[in-house]
Amino acid sequence: MATAHSRTAARLMVSPAVILLFLWMIVPLGMTVYFSFLRYNLLTPGTSFAGLDNYYYFLTNAAFWDALVNTITLVVGVLLITVFGGIGLALLLDQPMWGQGIVRVMVIAPFFVMPTVSALVWKNMFMNPVNGMFAHIAKALGFAPYDFLAHAPLLSIIVIVAWAWLPFSTLILLTALQSLDREQQEAAEMDGASTLSRFWYLTVPHLTRSITVVILIQTIFLLSVFAEILVTTNGGPGTASTNIPYLVYAQSLLSFDVGGGSAGGIVAVILANIVAFFLMRMIGKNLDA
Amino acid sequence: MGKITLTSVRKSFGEVDVIPSLDLSIEDGEFVVFVGPSGCGKSTLLRLIAGLEDTTSGSISIDGQDATDLPPARRGLAMVFQSYALYPHMSVKKNIMFPLKMAGMDVAEAEAKVANAAKILNLTNYLDRKPGQLSGGQRQRVAIGRAIVREPKAFLFDEPLSNLDAALRVNMRQEISELHQTLKTTMIYVTHDQVEAMTMADKIVVLNAGRIEQVGSPLELYRSPANTFVAGFIGSPKMNLITGAEAAKHSATTIGIRPEHLDIVADGPWQGVVGLSEHLGSDTFLKVAVAGMEPITVRAGGELNLHHGDRISLAPQAGKLHRFGADGKTLA
Amino acid sequence: MARKITQTRKTTVTVIAWIIGFLIFFPILWTILMSFKSEGDAIKAPLAMLTSHWTLESYGEVQERSNYLRFFMNSVVISLGSTILALVIAIPAAWSMAFVPGRRTKDLLMWMLSTKMMPAVGVLVPMYLMFRDFGLLDTRTGLVVVLTLINLPIVVWMLYTYFKEIPGEILEAARMDGANLRSEILYVLTPMAVPGIASTMLLNIILAWNEAFWTLQLTTSDAAPLTQFIASYSSPEGLFYAKLSAASTMAIAPILILGWFSQKQLVRGLTFGAVK
Numbered sequence: 013m014a015t016a017h018s019r020t021a022a023r024l025m026v027s028p029a030v031i032l033l034f035l036w037m038i039v040p041l042g043m044t045v046y047f048s049f050l051r052y053n054l055l056t057p058g059t060s061f062a063g064l065d066n067y068y069y070f071l072t073n074a075a076f077w078d079a080l081v082n083t084i085t086l087v088v089g090v091l092l093i094t095v096f097g098g099i100g101l102a103l104l105l106d107q108p109m110w111g112q113g114i115v116r117v118m119v120i121a122p123f124f125v126m127p128t129v130s131a132l133v134w135k136n137m138f139m140n141p142v143n144g145m146f147a148h149i150a151k152a153l154g155f156a157p158y159d160f161l162a163h164a165p166l167l168s169i170i171v172i173v174a175w176a177w178l179p180f181s182t183l184i185l186l187t188a189l190q191s192l193d194r195e196q197q198e199a200a201e202m203d204g205a206s207t208l209s210r211f212w213y214l215t216v217p218h219l220t221r222s223i224t225v226v227i228l229i230q231t232i233f234l235l236s237v238f239a240e241i242l243v244t245t246n247g248g249p250g251t252a253s254t255n256i257p258y259l260v261y262a263q264s265l266l267s268f269d270v271g272g273g274s275a276g277g278i279v280a281v282i283l284a285n286i287v288a289f290f291l292m293r294m295i296g297k298n299l300d301a
Numbered sequence: 302m303g304k305i306t307l308t309s310v311r312k313s314f315g316e317v318d319v320i321p322s323l324d325l326s327i328e329d330g331e332f333v334v335f336v337g338p339s340g341c342g343k344s345t346l347l348r349l350i351a352g353l354e355d356t357t358s359g360s361i362s363i364d365g366q367d368a369t370d371l372p373p374a375r376r377g378l379a380m381v382f383q384s385y386a387l388y389p390h391m392s393v394k395k396n397i398m399f400p401l402k403m404a405g406m407d408v409a410e411a412e413a414k415v416a417n418a419a420k421i422l423n424l425t426n427y428l429d430r431k432p433g434q435l436s437g438g439q440r441q442r443v444a445i446g447r448a449i450v451r452e453p454k455a456f457l458f459d460e461p462l463s464n465l466d467a468a469l470r471v472n473m474r475q476e477i478s479e480l481h482q483t484l485k486t487t488m489i490y491v492t493h494d495q496v497e498a499m500t501m502a503d504k505i506v507v508l509n510a511g512r513i514e515q516v517g518s519p520l521e522l523y524r525s526p527a528n529t530f531v532a533g534f535i536g537s538p539k540m541n542l543i544t545g546a547e548a549a550k551h552s553a554t555t556i557g558i559r560p561e562h563l564d565i566v567a568d569g570p571w572q573g574v575v576g577l578s579e580h581l582g583s584d585t586f587l588k589v590a591v592a593g594m595e596p597i598t599v600r601a602g603g604e605l606n607l608h609h610g611d612r613i614s615l616a617p618q619a620g621k622l623h624r625f626g627a628d629g630k631t632l633a
Numbered sequence: 634m635a636r637k638i639t640q641t642r643k644t645t646v647t648v649i650a651w652i653i654g655f656l657i658f659f660p661i662l663w664t665i666l667m668s669f670k671s672e673g674d675a676i677k678a679p680l681a682m683l684t685s686h687w688t689l690e691s692y693g694e695v696q697e698r699s700n701y702l703r704f705f706m707n708s709v710v711i712s713l714g715s716t717i718l719a720l721v722i723a724i725p726a727a728w729s730m731a732f733v734p735g736r737r738t739k740d741l742l743m744w745m746l747s748t749k750m751m752p753a754v755g756v757l758v759p760m761y762l763m764f765r766d767f768g769l770l771d772t773r774t775g776l777v778v779v780l781t782l783i784n785l786p787i788v789v790w791m792l793y794t795y796f797k798e799i800p801g802e803i804l805e806a807a808r809m810d811g812a813n814l815r816s817e818i819l820y821v822l823t824p825m826a827v828p829g830i831a832s833t834m835l836l837n838i839i840l841a842w843n844e845a846f847w848t849l850q851l852t853t854s855d856a857a858p859l860t861q862f863i864a865s866y867s868s869p870e871g872l873f874y875a876k877l878s879a880a881s882t883m884a885i886a887p888i889l890i891l892g893w894f895s896q897k898q899l900v901r902g903l904t905f906g907a908v909k
Binding site: 028029 | 643646649654655658661676732733741746747749754755758762763786814859860863864866874877878892893
């Protein structure tokens, strides 16, 4: 409800953001689409029309399917750890205790660590089979050290990424818990509801909205995990820890195959849109915009 | 200095006509109250006058000048909002001074005006506080202070007392009335509370579904409501509206009698049983069940000793009976 | 009335929470501790390492190897620059969407957020080529532009949720008080929105500081920020724990401190207003 005058002003004010985002979306994307139909390698001069060849090669490449499975495993794995871990931690931190502020500061810290740092620290100082912390512990307990990144590269990356994102889900869920209506809890208690049924019938529904937010935002970031892979495994061994972003990067900037990389990029966009479609519906229902 | 005229003003949101064409004239210096149930369009009407909403068609003139397309800032009106709408980051003094600053007034002059307004409103000791540190009534005064320093052509009040508790509401009501007597500026006041309307207004505009049901002084509306809506809306407790055979006896579709115009007599036309009696000390309100009629409310003396189940007989006072036709309009 | 909590229960909760908190924080703590060790001591078994002598030599070596300050300044310029630019574009947009909502506002917001869903790799190639052709590769300007664009949807969304909470009546009051659009934004909206803008700004600085896709792809040396500074340790220098730790500590310390100080404001920002 407003006057025509303020409505015109509003349109003017919203337009720079809309135009910029529109250009950002359409120009590079259009170019990617265009390149994806070309035989275009930065190492060989000239380009020629390739039809759907780039898509054909990208999609029939075994690496693509590995990458697809890895991407999904990575996203789902991290989401599972962070959502369940986050609920557990939030419930714990919501209890009365001494030094809650300090615990909170410790728990939130990983969120501020840049991906390259967390990946390198984990890779070298913890997961290194010779001098890493885990190797030292294994040796002390009489086991042979395990080379995490060589033998379970994807799982290791999931752990590293989950460590970085756990604070995010914990904090959001903790905030949600703290906004629980105490009177409602007390009323349920008066009604004879046990701790467990109160958790199930009151707390969980209350948290649903926040869990939705956690899933949405984390998925956005998790679909494009890149730096962690680049500095730890370089996607290897083989394609064991290659996800789609890393595959496209390898194709276009390591093999200089612009056409193939572009086709891969478009495939990634299509896949992300499928995910986005469902997420947006979910969040649209939950977020009162 | 504050005559406001609305000519064929219409407002629709999309397909919905919130206010179908409406004409209204507000004289200079009048205290006009728009009253009606929630959703009747009274706030929209006020916002149209303020310029916070565009009219869909029709025109609004202020002091004979067409203001239909003027932005709110250039209409020379001041408004007190339901939530007070104080600027939370500014002190009381800065809040009150804000409109003067916007008008580019000289600082010394503005400060003098603020000091004067603060004196009138008993805010002198609070000038350096932030709105968050004030009570509801004080915030209300700041909002009024911010309105009066501008010396507007008219004041607009949008349900300003609805966030206050009952006792404070009565106080502020009187303060606003006194302010009107001192300033003699046009005031337009929106409320859903008919008591506020009755006690404050020079002229009441009763609105229902965007239409004006009746315009008149409080007593005019009380004495001769134009239709059943106004009859039921003005006056507390509500007028008893009776349909059916009893109304037909008076050759009307509906007859109305106010609770205070019913006498308890030894042998009246209406015989009934007391259902509920509310003893307020000064008055007693009785709910009486009369065969063949709607339940009737009676206002009786304070120390009346009647209880649930007692049989009584009622008689309407002569000349106080209102008759309404099938369309709800008062019959001559 | 607070309920009586038994001391045993509170003690148990405290112990568990501290242990878990400590474990989560441990990698960071360990990194910081190790940065004050010599290279030889750092690869010793944990307990031996702790008791060895403390030194600042690793910091000196890191600085010799690559000029920390240059990377740091790049990070500062890029994250601050992109944040400010994003705010300048987003504040008016969020203002109008929050206070003059139309039928399409919600769709518009959703669309903006959906641009964020577009994977960066999808546009990596053209961005790389455009940057190469416009001479933007390895420039701060180029990165500022890209980071502004990728974070713009989040900034708009966050500001929108903050602005939404400012009662519209206050802005109408300002309009009645004779304020034009400029004074309305300058004297009324902005001061009330400062806390929201501040936490949006903080979160965006953190996101930009830690952004590690475009910063790694589009810079090599001149404009390389701290993400690149650390990435250069990926191998084989990563095996020099003390130096890696010193470099890591220097890369994360500024944002860690900033984050800790502002965690309260951050939480609300992080939730996009979805959790009150």
